[in-house]
Amino acid sequence: MSKKTWIVTGTSTGFGKSLATYLAQQKDVNLVATARNTQKLSYLDQFDHGQIIKLTLDVTNENDVVSVINNTKSRFKTIDVLINNAGIGYFGTFEESNLADARSMFEVNVWGLVNMSRAVLKTMREQKSGTIVNFSSIGGLASFPTLSFYHGTKYAVEGISESLAEEVKDLNIKILLIEPSGFRTDWAGRSSKKVLPDIPDYQQFSKFIEDNENGAHHEPGDPNKAAQIIYDQVTNNPNLPLRLPLGKYASDTAIEKYEKNLNSFKELHNLSTSADSPEK
Template identity: 35%
Template structure:
């Protein structure tokens, strides 16, 4: 028994559910954050006090702080924190409403930030711990129709990279997991669709592609356990097939364009 204590947000479905079960099945303890605490009744029957289901609104900073305090009091500490809760907002940038845009950032960005801020004092205090942010291939690569989702994930990538340097000397490890497409509910009932404008109908028709094969969420169990058990875990890791060649091509194109415009860039510096 490893005896580690996990805190996982968005733990009731998808990756969160898979990783909650993987941790419990090997004898670890899990504080499972979700919008519905009764989603874990079956796990509680099987694993008893090893699971602490909590109904938490991660967009409410005060509620998050209180929930994290309850976790530390219940389990005596936290070893692994996984910010997994998010959802997809589908729509062209022009189509997204103000409320939809703000809600997307509240959950995907600020929810992750509030949990991070809440757990760091405990991790720093014990001089150890592992904070894992579930980003996405959409945090390093953009497609039309997902602009605000990309914005949320690029933001998570940005603050997490800074955070990793800030907490390294305190013994806290940080990892960004960047999954490709998986057969979760991310694009299903949990997604939000902006009202479509007819001006983009031709563009949508042109960008329609055959459905890509999606990975199996359960196949990530071994990977997450390997990451949390690593002495030197990665700052960034893709989950799934396809991201690495795609990003190699994308970054090569970026460098080529920067180089092509470098004369203008240099001149913009002044004398």
């Protein structure tokens, strides 16, 4: 059986841990499990029979990125699947958010994913095959109060991925966006900073932030099921979709958002087209 090499970012907890755990048990997988602190990856030891390497990777550190790619190639030769999973959150109203924290989140969620994707593309082009799985969110398609900057990161991931997919489609490189709704991971808890509103006009949004904090690890989504679905889609679906909402809320919200936009675009069609110069 020919093995595929999978690199996963952020495998200490959450989706990344579920993915690494599942991939570590697949016969056709060589696994590169990465984390800022590889001591958190001892859960993989029970599955390791020489097909797993654990590497230190902060996705914002370009030296780490180069080192992960070099180590992967020297050990396993190919890079077949990259899962850009690492990501953090931030809750706060647009006016009251700390912009330094918002910028740090863009460094991880957007530029970290860009760093890793650019680092694997040369190899994938030479192989004439590869898949890049980018963790977006239902928050990359639809927006909620107090998450403006998080949405900014995930909408950026969507746009970058969609454009890249067009550039590499003839090179047999596929891009898959994962768009989960609430899943039982550390995201809404330790991985998201939260700023409760001080301004009285925004008090109504405190509850939403507190509910997210308190709801962490009680979300409907099961990251182990997500891991199986992602492996199965990448491995067995020759017509991989560009976008994959995960969870009922994600699917319902995506459909509702696109239907609403579609209806609005149609209603505005005459007005929209009237802005062009008359055809010569």
